[in-house]
Amino acid sequence: MNIADFESFLETVILERGHKLLKKGAVKNLQHLEENRVLASVHGSQTYSVEIFLEGDGVIKQASCSCPYDWSETCKHQAAVFFALREGAAVENQDVESSEKNLMHLLKQESKEELISIILQFARSHEEVERQLLLRYASPEDEITTAKALIRDYIKGAKSSGFIHWRRMDEAMQGAYMVLDNAEKKSERGNYVQAVKLALEIMPPIVSMTQYADDSGGEITIVTRNTMKVIKNAVEMGLDELSPDEQKEIFKAVQKEAKNKRYNGWDEWRFNLLDAIIPLGKEPKLRATLEKELDKLLENTPQNEWSRRHTEQSIKELQLSLLEVSGAEDSTIDGFIEENLRHDKFREKAIERSLERNEYEKAEQLCIDGEKQDTSYAGLIYKWKDYRYQVYEQQGDFERQRRLAHELVTRYYEYKDYERLKNLFSPEEWQEVFEKLLFELESGHSRGLYLTIITEEKLEDRILKYATAKPSSIVELYPYLIDHHLSEVNNLFVDMIMYDAEKASERRLYKQVCKDIRKYKKSASALFSPDKRWRA
Incomplete structure (x- = not known):
């Protein structure tokens, strides 16, 4: 994925929300900390940190966000920063800590009466602030009633014909976020009972929302997860x-x-x-x-x-x-785990406890039995084989590690298993094993892993061969090829466009051709940059 064409890889809903955040000025303090590292803050109901690692001509190597969104690999906050980077948008960059200190200095010069006047004036012109203050300073008896009303008022305000569209889910959740924030503060101050009671008030209206709200963005999941966290933390801390x-x-x-x-x-x-x-x-x-x-x-x-x-x-x-x-007693706990080995979580606990006690034969047998028991669940079979690898690893049994790592790579196509296998051979031994492995992967059903390996290892000849067989892949692969294969890259872009144009017989297919041309245009800055000395 490249900053030039990231829209092609993200869901429409994420793109729309990310662009909306950018236009609202939510992206703050965008910094290029190192040559390939970008850090930014994205403000909303809460402030989240987005970190991006770039490679080459705008290739997004890795991106992460501190928000709890996990419905897809990329969230709206990351999308907002992608847009900011691509569009060169002006964002507010300031020393937040210095700004807060200046404000504190100014406020300290005011009298108590003047501060009250400032707060009241600000609250009257900002309903959200007024509600937060009323919730914060309500008596314990009134606090629950105030919290209920706050949550339901925001939900009601976001409804349209009895339904809440996904675009208005952030708005609908504002009351819940305010109550959640207040509950966290109660917990931090040691008022654990009230913290739990406040958090519990969030659940009934939020659970009810599942019946009349489009939660494709996962806001309900985020709020309920944070609510459970507040309750659990209050119990543990108190x-x-x-x-x-x-x-x-x-x-x-x-x-x-x-x-x-x-x-x-x-x-x-x-x-x-x-x-x-x-x-x-x-x-x-x-x-x-x-x-x-x-x-x-x-x-x-x-x-x-x-x-x-x-x-x-x-x-x-x-x-x-x-x-x-x-x-x-440990024996009682072991007995309970043994009784429930039909459940994967319990088998997992049993294996881990055996490994902690260096009971390798027992751990291996638990893995083998799991593979036999869960034949209908590919994911579980992989888990038990993965644990079996750990058994051999702790035993220092290199031969069985090699056999199992090779099986995992060629059957389950996980990159971590490729790295495991590679680390089990000396550089001299590895080259022969590597060539055989690439042949297996290229001719099998693991093209995804094969592509990952050849790009990570920067095998340009194989990358070019792959792109030639599948011209549409040039959109992702051109950054690996432009240093030594500019002419071929240009031809592959043209081939991709011509192929789609030749089979276009309706409006939908014409749109695909236009999309191809846009991709070519976005990548042109790399293809035709002066340092590449390209001449069309």
Whole structure:
């Protein structure tokens, strides 16, 4: 992916949101820290950091964002920075810390009465600020009522004909973000009970939104995940400070929410809520209550085979966590894990515990049994083979490592296994193995891994051969070829355009030709740059 044509690789919804953020001036402090490293802040309901590593003529080698979005590889914040880089947009670059210090100095010169006047004036002209202040300074009795109203008012304001379009999901979530922020502050100040109660108020309206909102951007997932995090952190941070009555109060509030029918069909949220109060299971009576609740959930698992297996595993994991919290003996915990080896999470725990104890034969057998048990699940078979590799690695068994690494590379096509295999040979030994491996991968069904390897290893002849066989790939591969194969690169772009033009017989296909030409045009800055001395 290149800064010149990143739109071709991102979802339309991500592009639209990213461009909207740029136009709103959300991209701040864009800095070129090193020759190939870019850092920027993107402001919204919260501020996130975006880091980009570039290579060659604008090739995006790696990009990351501190936001929790995980529905796809690239989020709207990264897209906003891509646009800023490509368009050379003017962004605000300033020393934030210095700016805050200047403001603090100015405010300190004002009297208490004048500061109150400034705050009131600012609040009257900014409804969001007024609501935040009312929530922050509400009495404990009024705080919950204020939080409920705040969340629902923003949701209601974003509705149109009873529905919330994805474009307005950020707006709909503002009340929830404000309450979440207040709950975090309560927790930081040691008011753990109120923090949990505030966070719990977010869940009912947000869960209900799933019935009438387009959450293709994942905002509901982000808010619920952060809400669970606040509840869990409040319980863990307050474990040694909360009185028995306060622990019981939190336990009852969370359990009551988890038992609500609104979570029927949304078991993951129910289990996350129960997981948050597992640490409170140190108290025998609370533990007994939770054990009874988990047993009841286990009796009512879904009838569908996959759903039942998944639900049962989640409940068993909670039971295991509760067992560990109770201070049970290692032998008891081992026995519980052994009873539930049909679930992959438990087999994984058993293998890891065996590896920690250097029980290699047991760990290997657990892996082999897992491969036999989970023949219908390719992902699980790979996991058990991967663990088996770790067994051989800890044993220092190079021969079995080599055989298994080769099997993993040629069957599952993971780049990390290629690196494993490479590191098991000396440079002299590797060359022969490498050539045979490339032949296997090129002629098999692993063209993705094959392409990754030849680009990472910068094998220009193979890259050119690949691009010649598949001209459309030149859009991604030209940065690897322009230093020594300019003429071929230009011809491949022309071939791609001509091929699509020849088969174009309708409007949709004509659009593809136009798209090809745009790609060629965007890459032209590299193809025709003076340092390449290209002459058309």
